[in-house]
Amino acid sequence: MAVAIDRHKLLDIVFERQFELLITCASINKLGDDKELARKFVESKLTPTFMKDTLEPREKEVDMGSELGEFHTMVLTVPGLYNGYRIEYEGHQTVEGEFMFMEFDSVKLVKDTK
Numbered sequence: 001m002a003v004a005i006d007r008h009k010l011l012d013i014v015f016e017r018q019f020e021l022l023i024t025c026a027s028i029n030k031l032g033d034d035k036e037l038a039r040k041f042v043e044s045k046l047t048p049t050f051m052k053d054t055l056e057p058r059e060k061e062v063d064m065g066s067e068l069g070e071f072h073t074m075v076l077t078v079p080g081l082y083n084g085y086r087i088e089y090e091g092h093q094t095v096e097g098e099f100m101f102m103e104f105d106s107v108k109l110v111k112d113t114k
Contacts, residue, residue: 007063007065008064011046014046017079019078020076020077021045021046021076022074023044023045023071024042024072024073024074024101025071025099025100026038026071026072027070027099028099030068031061031070039093039100041100042102043093045076075087076088077112084111084112085111086109086110087107087108088107088108088109088110089105091104091106
């Protein structure tokens, strides 16, 4: 039987390692059929502030690591992943069935100057 890692510890590791994560999709159904909550998720960055303000108050209903498919992320950058580059994008939110997702208008790999 697999042992689940504490979600707070997992996200702390992600933040310590400087992952920049974009929430690209949310299940409206798995977020309590709350379309406005899904809107808060999609296009947001998964940051310590997002975790504290949005995930922690809903910890009993939403898995903070999204192990139940409540939301999905895309890695924009992390040190060493894209050899000094990062993903930049433009897009908008779209709803299709039970999902709200990020529909990308443009995506490009650019030199990371941070």
